[in-house]
Amino acid sequence: MSAMANTMTNDAILKVEHLSMRFGGLMAINDLSFEVRRGEITALIGPNGAGKTTVFNCITGFYKPTMGMISMQQKSGKSFYLERMADFEVTRDAKVARTFQNIRLFSGLTLLENLLVAQHNALMKASGYTVLGLLGFKSYKDASKEATEKARYWLEKASLIDRADDPAGDLPYGAQRRLEIARAMCTGPELLCLDEPAAGLNPRESQELNKLLRSIRADNGTSLLLIEHDMSVVMEISDHVVVLDMARKSPMATPPM
């Protein structure tokens, strides 16, 4: 088990090195290092207040860490230092998408619109930064059709296709979780960060979620990093577990398969 610990391999998609985050006098994260490997599902676990969500917020650019380095290595070989980027650039350029602990959907927009908003940057380019789209150029119509197809693919995958034209706020809780994941995937990420995806789900919904996450990894080649309290989910799907204890990392472990 510990043989794997701290071996910084080359196929790491995300490396967190000596990350520290201080809020005034409170040390939320203290010198944390770990890595997420490409094509794997990595779980970040730990007790309440261990700083898991803070780590997420640092990775996705919502917080600027006090110290440390977070580097993202894309498939194409490009690498990004996430701690230097604004939150929206992390998703747009570095291709790291995230979901939230308390679901943040656009509740007044329909499911389809939620997924189209997620493809904002691609559509923006296709619409010639609004100008060509406003004049009704064909390039935007084609891109729009393509985006709708992509949304349809993800709605089918998240088994939400029947409710495509309903407002997102009208969905039951479990479906909202899946929609949030589908929406994050529509940004075309290489790394998907999920903040407690199984929280509040019943066992059946939890199973559906596991299936969705596995297929995301298998079909789309996206690596996953997830925070989870539900150990059954962690043990069932993750290849790799990082334990945060009192803002430090305990030895990395592989769950028994």
Added chain:
Amino acid sequence: MATVTNPSTVSTGSLTGKALREAAFTAVMAFLMFILFIGLKTDQNIRNELIIVPRWGLLAIVVAIAFVGRFAMVAWLQPWRAASKASSSAAADDEQEAGFFKRNFSKIAILALVLYPPIVLWIFGIQGSLKFIDNFGIQILIYVMLAWGLNIVVGLAGLLDLGYVAFYAVGAYSYALLSINFGFSFWILLPLAGILSAFWGIILGFPVLRLKGDYLAIVTLAFGEIIRLVLINWQDVTKGTFGISGIPKITLFGIPFDASPNGFAKIFHLPMSSAYYKIFLFYLILALCLLTAFVTIRLRRLPIGRAWEALREDEIACRSLGINTVTTKLTAFAIGAMFGGFAGSFFAARQGFVSPESFVFLESAVILSIVVLGGMGSLTGIAIAAIAMVGGTELLREMDFLKVVFGPDFTPELYRMLIFGLAMIIMMLVRPRGFVGSREPTAFLFERKSVSGSFTKEGHG
């Protein structure tokens, strides 16, 4: 054994009793509220001393109105509404057949607006129709355009802007100053005024990017006032409170509307009248309104429009999806301001005179209340609200018969704010989401279903 009373067996006698009790309570409340407002009037007597004039008769009338109103509401209106609600849920199937008017509403409305001037001309003759085209037509359409422009900022992007009139002022003064000092024509200055206003929208947008909700509202309110105070105090350029007069009229691509030999009336061999210019202005502002509507509808289906609405729903989620919220907010401010600028330059050309008086906070408040009353984000609802609010104000001016009732000193248009307030309160109670509370989705896979207002958010930044 416990006695169970069936609510439907409650007799009408107890309903009257309940109505009487509530009406009496309302009358007491009205008495307490109005005793100082209406019952006592402070006045000056001949020696300039302050005296109190009691007006018990008027107070009694007001209290009686409150009593009767409440009684009628509890005894008749509420049971009637409950009954009609019960019957309407049964008759929900009929809705599809009545849909023709509803489905083609916008087309019918545009056709009606295009036909409006000839019909009014035909009914009232050339001079009689001026009032209807100018006061009811042009005036309302200016507010429709302003409200549609503000709708982009408030209704779509959810940014509460209380200083919208600033951009209207920028547009109006741009046209006034540039046409007088440099002699540019309206057709050059219209886009230029829009661009200048958009530019100001961006400049004012930058400092407020980080503000949300109430704080944003206060700062935009302050910006609106700053622009007005600059217009008052920068006397070398704006002539201060005197305003700028003699602003050139709009020409029909070079053909002026005046009595000169190559004026519009002479060229087309028509009798000289100022009505042609008004009709021309009506069609011009109608075209500008339709442009605004067209652009807004198009923008909503473009990524930028969807990003605005997403921003209204949840800003943090927007950022997590890679949307640059700074540029998204600034484009909302800029495009909203641009339409304000178009409307402003049209306003200046129509009036021939601009002064800071026209750009007070009250204007912002009126435009915002039109947007809120119409239903944020809905173009149809906003147009209806503009007709109701602005047209209602103009109607008040026409109500001379009220002078017979209330005496010759009575000026109905002074009560317009009171009526505005009343309209707002009634709307809050009856339709808290405005005339059109539901939202039309911008895309659909299988069928277009409008989104109920209970899911959409008003925005918080």
